[in-house]
Amino acid sequence: MGKFATGKNAIAISDRSGMQFPYSEMVREWNGSWVHISEYEIKQPQLELKVRGGDGTALQNPRPPSGAAGTNPVPALLGLNPLFTTDAGSGIINVFSFNHGRLPGEVVRFRGAPKQSPGTGSDSDPIGAFSNIPNVDGILGSVICQEGGNIINLGFYQNGAVVPKTDNNWFYFTAASGSATEGNKQGGGTIVTAGPLVLLP
Secondary structure, rough: OOOOOOOOOEEEEEEOOOOEEEEEHHHEEEOOOOOEEEHHOOOOHHHOOOOOOOOOOOOOOOOOOOHHHOOOOEEEOOOOOOOOOOOOOEEEEEOOOOOOOOHHHOOEEEEEOEEEOOOOOOOOOEEEEEOOOOEEEOOOOHHHHOOOOEEEEEOEEEEEEEOOOOOOEEEEEOOOOOOOOOOOEEOOOOOEEEEOOOOOO
């Protein structure tokens, strides 16, 4: 096949304006149009938008603050019957709280199911409150859920000694009054939360 002529003396018609121009001054646009160099338009950048994924919505490994670093702002819902008494006659209670991240000496307040206190607010604006949990092996639920909270220690208390736990799922406290009747009993009910003394509004 032979080569093309240079077209130095030829003319061409622009696809854009329909005007006549020297052939050697014509160029091909991105859309295939044959136009004079003075009419050439680059491709609009918005026609080649880059595809972006959605923004991240959460951290992969969050570590919510607790203890001295900043008290948990909301109560953590514990599992079914998360409280375990130790020996008969002892007020020490073990608590199962998955990956709690708490510190020794932290004050934790336990709460039962939410309820309304109709006598403390108006009919149109009742004040929210929390029920006490059921009694656990002779230790009153009202004592466990006392307003002042309970000072906790880490680990699992058993047979008069602390069994260290590496899974960060256990802590224990001593009830302000009362003691286990039988010992080694599980309780707390279906809704038990562990959180700060005061809940943020």
